[in-house]
Amino acid sequence: MLWTASLCLLWALSIVGAPVNKQRQRVLLISFDGFRWDYDRDVDTPNLDKMAMDGVKALYVTPPYLTITSPTHFTLLTGRYIENHGVIHNMWFNTTTTEKRPYYQTQFVNEWWDNGTLPIWITAQRQGLKAGSLHFPGTASSYQGQVAMVREVEPLLYNYKNETAWRENTDKVMGWFRDQDLDFVSLYFGEPDSTGHKYGPDSPERREMVKQVDRTVGYIRNSAEQHGLTDSLNIIITADHGMSTVYRNGLVEEITLSKIPGFSFRDLSFHLVDFGPSGMLLPKPGKLEKVYSALKGAHPHLHVYKKEEMPERLHFAKNDRILPIILWADPGYVINGYFPVQFHKGEHGFDNQEMDMKPFFRAVGPVFHKNLEVGPFETVNIYPLMCHILGIQPEVNDGHLNATKHMLVTSATAQDVNFLRNVFTGLAAVAGFLVIVFIVMVSHTMIKNKRKNKRPANLKHLPEKENTKQTAF
Numbered sequence: 001m002l003w004t005a006s007l008c009l010l011w012a013l014s015i016v017g018a019p020v021n022k023q024r025q026r027v028l029l030i031s032f033d034g035f036r037w038d039y040d041r042d043v044d045t046p047n048l049d050k051m052a053m054d055g056v057k058a059l060y061v062t063p064p065y066l067t068i069t070s071p072t073h074f075t076l077l078t079g080r081y082i083e084n085h086g087v088i089h090n091m092w093f094n095t096t097t098t099e100k101r102p103y104y105q106t107q108f109v110n111e112w113w114d115n116g117t118l119p120i121w122i123t124a125q126r127q128g129l130k131a132g133s134l135h136f137p138g139t140a141s142s143y144q145g146q147v148a149m150v151r152e153v154e155p156l157l158y159n160y161k162n163e164t165a166w167r168e169n170t171d172k173v174m175g176w177f178r179d180q181d182l183d184f185v186s187l188y189f190g191e192p193d194s195t196g197h198k199y200g201p202d203s204p205e206r207r208e209m210v211k212q213v214d215r216t217v218g219y220i221r222n223s224a225e226q227h228g229l230t231d232s233l234n235i236i237i238t239a240d241h242g243m244s245t246v247y248r249n250g251l252v253e254e255i256t257l258s259k260i261p262g263f264s265f266r267d268l269s270f271h272l273v274d275f276g277p278s279g280m281l282l283p284k285p286g287k288l289e290k291v292y293s294a295l296k297g298a299h300p301h302l303h304v305y306k307k308e309e310m311p312e313r314l315h316f317a318k319n320d321r322i323l324p325i326i327l328w329a330d331p332g333y334v335i336n337g338y339f340p341v342q343f344h345k346g347e348h349g350f351d352n353q354e355m356d357m358k359p360f361f362r363a364v365g366p367v368f369h370k371n372l373e374v375g376p377f378e379t380v381n382i383y384p385l386m387c388h389i390l391g392i393q394p395e396v397n398d399g400h401l402n403a404t405k406h407m408l409v410t411s412a413t414a415q416d417v418n419f420l421r422n423v424f425t426g427l428a429a430v431a432g433f434l435v436i437v438f439i440v441m442v443s444h445t446m447i448k449n450k451r452k453n454k455r456p457a458n459l460k461h462l463p464e465k466e467n468t469k470q471t472a473f
């Protein structure tokens, strides 16, 4: 009777066990800062083309507003719009003391990043997975006391464009996957953003940098293969925002706030301008209407909004950190304070509806379709996609799997594998227990019956036990 039951269980386990042997799926999220959706159109990009053949390419993706680096990267890691995750600017600031900290220093201001939303590293780790991050914005901070278990933050004055370092970082991350068995890593490259700012998005320098990115994409895929990760690693490559050409005086009438009649900096207690095309103002008590009506309509390419009147589609209002008056300029323009101090040839930070602000999106790996081009979607949807592939329960977020699930081959997602793993682990525990009971009973009976023989019979059953252990991993 027991014998039959055990056999049945082992048989059942072998059936359930079959799909469990399928590889568990990992995710590498890569951002090439400022890689606009169409940067592959005027440059030869054999490796990006190969990746599209082997995987999925989106026409473009839409970043959240405000289209600047730290806020949009934190959206990639959380699936939340910027007003919901709270990292509303690259710069930490205090309106009381008027202190501001630049991009790099803000990476280390925990309270700025840890404002109630957990990045995917922490969520994955809480659900038993292992996560890492290299140079990705947000890596330096801790979240509810936790950090990515393997992480590297670049030093101040880091050379973000060194291709040799890019290759070393790539191999380092692949080593983390292979040797430390990580499930998720986010990896950041600071280009072609800097080159786009300095020389403009239409420059030969930007095209050269896109070639460097393309070589690196080839290197990344090759390194994954060298590290034996082909069957388990899904690589998503995207960016935080695009880039748009800025025009100077002579070509356009620049926006300089101090020149606007009726506007005075003396009516403000705090301001954030001279930061590309976006700005935020905190008027002194009783001065909001005066500041607002002076600026509204003052320049044909300057948009002026009270926080509560911000267009809903921008999702950039409902947060205490956002200041009462929000400004942004049309492409071609930046917002100057007292006088022009910005000399970049390329900028971002514009309305996320502008095509120049759209990043690229590519994905390749076992869970993705091959040679599939999909339509555009918002980058808030990348987070639920990654959670689905990893088989983890996402936090509350503003994205939906609906927007991306057509990229996936229907059968083999990690969620199924992980679900089956749980079922299987449960069954294996029961089976293991029964097998042990069975062995004990059988050997007890045998020892009793064949005591004269003096040979222990229980050893015979050891292979079955081993078998159970192995498949339960």
Ligand SMILES: *[C@@H]1O[C@H](CO)[C@@H](O)[C@H](O)[C@H]1NC(C)=O
Pocket: 094, 095, 096, 097
């Ligand atoms: C800003 O600074 C003031 C004065 O030091 C302090 O009371 C306040 O808590 C600070 N606010 C933030 C958000 O750090």
Ligand SMILES: *[C@@H]1O[C@H](CO)[C@@H](O)[C@H](O)[C@H]1NC(C)=O
Pocket: 086, 114, 115, 116, 320, 321
């Ligand atoms: C987010 O930061 C604001 C200050 O900028 C603070 O008042 C608020 O309590 C923080 N919320 C959380 C959940 O940390």
Ligand SMILES: *[C@@H]1O[C@H](CO)[C@@H](O)[C@H](O)[C@H]1NC(C)=O
Pocket: 159, 162, 163, 164, 165, 168
């Ligand atoms: C580039 O990185 C490599 C490897 O980290 C380093 O040896 C080299 O000095 C770097 N070159 C520059 C110009 O920063």
Ligand SMILES: *[C@@H]1O[C@H](CO)[C@@H](O)[C@H](O)[C@H]1NC(C)=O
Pocket: 400, 402
């Ligand atoms: C997702 O798609 C399904 C089927 O098209 C639809 O019924 C559902 O409402 C969608 N959910 C969201 C949140 O868009």
Ligand SMILES: [Zn+2]
Pocket: 033, 034, 068, 069, 070, 193, 240, 241
């Ligand atoms: Zn950026």
